[in-house]
Amino acid sequence: MNPMRPVKFPLRTKIFLSLATGLVVCTAVLTVMQYRISSRTLMAEWESKAGEYGRLMEFAFQSLVQSRDRSALNRAVSQALLIPGMKSITVIDAQGTIVADSKGQGVGSHLAIHLDALRRALEEDTDTGVTWVETKDSSRIRFLLTPIKGGPSDKSMQGSTQPAPQVAILMGLDLSVLDTLMQSNLYYLVSINGITFVALLLMCWVAIRIGLVHPLHHVAATVRSSSGSPLSPERPQSSDEIASLSENFAKMNDALQESEAFNHATLNSLPVHAAIVDKEGHLLSVNTAWEQFARDHGDLFPCTGGGLINFFETCRDPTKGYGDRSQEALSGIRAVLHGEAPSFTFEYMVALPKERRWFVLSVMPLQRPQGGAILSHTDMTERRQAEDMLLRGMTETEQARTRLNTLYATIPIGLLYVTPTLMIERVSQSMAQLQARSVEEHVNQRLSNVLPTERWTKLKPILEHVLTTGTAYHGLEEVVSDPRTPGGVRILLSHCDPDLREDGTVRGIHLATQDITAEKQAQKEHEQNVRELKARNRELDQMAIRDPLTGLYNRRFFDEALTREWQQFQRSGEAFTVIIMDVDAFKAINDDYGHEAGDRALQQVSVTLRANLRESDLIARVGGDEFAALLPRTDTEQSRQVVEKLSDVLQSLRLMTTEGEIPMSLSVGTATVPGFPPVTSAAELLRVADKRMYEAKRLTSARRADAG
Structure with a gap:
């Protein structure tokens, strides 16, 4: 092979x-x-x-x-x-x-x-x-x-306005x-x-x-x-294939039963009576709470799921389910199942043998291809019982209203309550007296018809603001005419506070008005007394720093000003000048013409100094016939010009006496810092100026002696 x-x-x-x-x-x-x-x-x-x-x-x-x-x-x-x-x-x-x-x-x-x-x-x-x-x-x-x-879309069944x-x-x-x-x-x-x-x-x-x-x-x-x-x-055809298919079918059936068990467990987790219906109204599944309630109360509703019972047909019986309102409830459920409404809520009462219970039906659609909806019954009995208790408590409300009436009748300030339409609902006796009207003339009247025009013009925008914003307005002060008062006017202080509901809307406005005429008068008198006291204090302050005869500053104030100017010089080096002046032969004037003539001579000198020195210069009477001037920001050259001009004026002074005109003159001494001789203190600077003044006085005396 x-x-x-x-x-x-x-x-x-x-x-x-x-x-x-x-x-x-x-x-x-x-x-x-x-x-x-x-x-x-x-x-x-x-x-x-x-x-x-x-x-x-x-x-x-x-x-x-x-x-x-x-x-x-x-x-x-x-x-x-x-x-x-x-x-x-x-x-x-x-x-x-x-x-x-x-x-x-x-x-x-x-x-x-x-x-x-x-x-x-x-x-x-x-x-x-x-x-x-x-x-x-x-x-x-x-x-x-x-x-x-x-x-749900039914806003009346929702308890909160918050999103x-x-x-x-x-x-x-x-x-x-x-x-x-x-x-x-x-x-x-x-x-x-x-x-x-x-x-x-x-x-x-x-x-x-x-x-x-x-x-x-x-x-x-x-x-x-x-x-x-x-x-x-x-x-x-083969027996093995049939056995395998049977086993596979059993697995599928177990999975389906597990899915149904999941649905049932999910419904049982809800805290309400819940059931699922298909688009035709067949009851597919119910939770344990639904089953127990239906069985305990005479099968008011079908208690088994599986799609064998039509919920619509069962609830048409007026002795079961929703009673006389069954048609209204079933119409709402159908609207949700057919997509005509996004949701449906419905409140109804069930008359049980021993009691009456109130429920709210809520219907929400199931988002799946075959459609359907979830029905839930929420027990509202406790809420309705609370409402009944509230109605029984109306007696307490009436008692509170009586106490409020007593308050309005006795409170010593004016109180007034107006509705959002500005209609007067309640008024105190004090407010009625302020308006010179009776309480009956206020109630159920528009506020604009009761208040004087001048008051209404001021109050209207304030009340509208309170109604719009829900915020209070305090401290409205008004002056109104009132011939009953001694001054013919009355001063009123008003506060507007909103009466808010639980949702924040304004139910009404409390208007409180107080007559503060006496308080204002007392405050005015107090302010006048304060002004007079301040003026008196200013006068006393001036008396402490002024010479009473000439009105110039006194020696104490001049010394303080000189100290401040010296400190400024030490900080900035800015020059200033001191002038010392003394009236020549002032004792002879007093002896020959009397002290009255001497006083007039001193006053004439003060007037002359004010007229010939700057406003920024400080002039003071520092002794009996001695004057001083402090010239800020004045160096040696500037002070020389000022002294020459001032000396010419002072040498030409004339004093009128009973015996006629007599001549007057002043001896002048100056000292400038920085200058010569150099000084190290304000007191030393003052001594230099004083020394130069006395030197000038000796020269003047010598000239007079030579002339005599």
């Missing part, structure tokens, strides 16, 4: 190998397609359920978030963790801060989540929220971020059941298709071996047989 000779197979073997290869390829392709289709179907169903669970959680926590009851929210989150397949539930706000957590961890801290995902969930109007999958501890978890949207906080629910759903189901599905598909492949292969081999079926017919039959699958409508 030639080893290089190719091996030849019989025709039957070639046909069998061809058929086997084709069967392998077809079986593999078919298995992959079946697995992809079934996986997508399971994933779509699971995501639909996850979206529905998010909606249920939103409905469960919506009222708790709006009421800002943190403790109730934490309890509800912890109870919801008991739902099968739920790994975690976290409530977060718009900044990513954890508000509540099912495990109580990290409350108040920031959640490690990208804020863009949180912002999308809160701002975009979506029904499924934002989802992603993470792997933790070898198990996959699908996270669903769902916003908690606004509550609901913007929060979202982050749920973690365990995908291990789904992963196990998909792996089992793949295992069964491979097993069933593998068994089918082996069976077909054996049938082909037997047919070829015994020659009973033509090869082409056999290929066609094989292709038709291999195209079957566990999901096709044709019935499987």
Whole structure:
């Protein structure tokens, strides 16, 4: 036998190998397609359920978030963790801060989540929220971020005007059941298709071996047989395939029952009587609270789900459900189911054998393709009982009104209460007396018709401001004419305070007016006394620094000014001059013409000095007939010019006496710093000027002696 000779197979073997290869390829392709289709179907169903669970959680926590009851929210989150397949539930706000957590961890801290995902969930109007999958501890978890949207549209049933906080629910759903189901599905598909492949292969081999079926017919039959699958409508033929399909169906049924159990557990986490109905009104599922209430109170509502009972037909009976108002309630439910209304709320009363109870029906749509809605009954009996107690407490209100009337009748200041339309509702006796009217003439009258025009003109814009802003206005002072008072006028002080409701709107205005005429008069007299006292003090201050005869500064003030000027010179080096002047032969004037003539001589000298020196120069009488002047910012050259001019004027003085005009003169001495001789103190500078004055006086005396 030639080893290089190719091996030849019989025709039957070639046909069998061809058929086997084709069967392998077809079986593999078919298995992959079946697995992809079934996986997508399971994933779509699971995501639909996850979206529905998010909606249920939103409905469960919506009222708790709006009421800002943190403790109730934490309890509800912890109870919801008991739902099968739920790994975690976290409530977060718009900044990513954890508000509540099912495990109580990290409350108040920031959640490690990208804020863009949180912002999308809160701002975009979506029904499924934002989802992603993470792997933790070898198990996959699908996270669903769902916003908690606004509550029912019936504003009368909402207790707060504050906007609901913007929060979202982050749920973690365990995908291990789904992963196990998909792996089992793949295992069964491979097993069933593998068994089918082996069976077909054996049938082909037997047919070829015994020659009973033509090869082409056999290929066609094989292709038709291999195209079957566990999901096709044709019935499987082998007992193994039937057993596998039965087991797969049992798994699917268990998953479906687990999903229903999840729905039931979610409804049980709600703190109200809750049920789910489909678009036709069939009752799909109810929670335990619903069942217990229905059974305890004579089956007022159907107490079982499963879609076998039509909620609409049962509640049409006026002896059950919503009683005489059933048509109104069912119309609202249908409007929500058909998309005609975003939500519906309805308050009704149930007459039970032992008591009457009040409930509020809330209907919210389910965002899913097949539609449906969540019905919840909230027990409002305690609130209604509180309202009844409030009505029974009206007697206390009347007593309070009586006390208020007594206050208005006896209070010594004017009180007036006006409505937002500025109608007088209540007025005190004191206010009526201020207006010179009776109390009856004020009540139920417009304020503009009661007040004088001048008062109304001032009060109107103030009252409008208080009504608009809800803020008080205090301290309106008015002077009004009143011929009954001694002065013909009355001074009034008014305050306007708003009467605010709980929601911040203005219910009315309290106007309080007080007659402060006496206080103002006393204040005016006090201010006059203060002014007179200040003037007297100023006069005393001047008397302390002024010479009473000439009105010039005295020696004490001159010394203080000289000290200040010397200190300024030491700081800045700015020159100044001191002038000392003495009246020549002043004793002879007193002796020959009397002291009155001497006083007039001193006054004439003071007038002459004021007229010939600058306003900035300080002039003082420092002795009996001695004067001094302090010239700031005056150096040696400037002082020389001033002294020459002043000496000429002083030498030409004339004094009128009873015997006629007599001549007068003054001896002058100056000293300037810096100058010569140099000095080291203000006292030394004063001594230099005084010395020069006495030298000038000796020269004047010598001239007079030579002339005499």
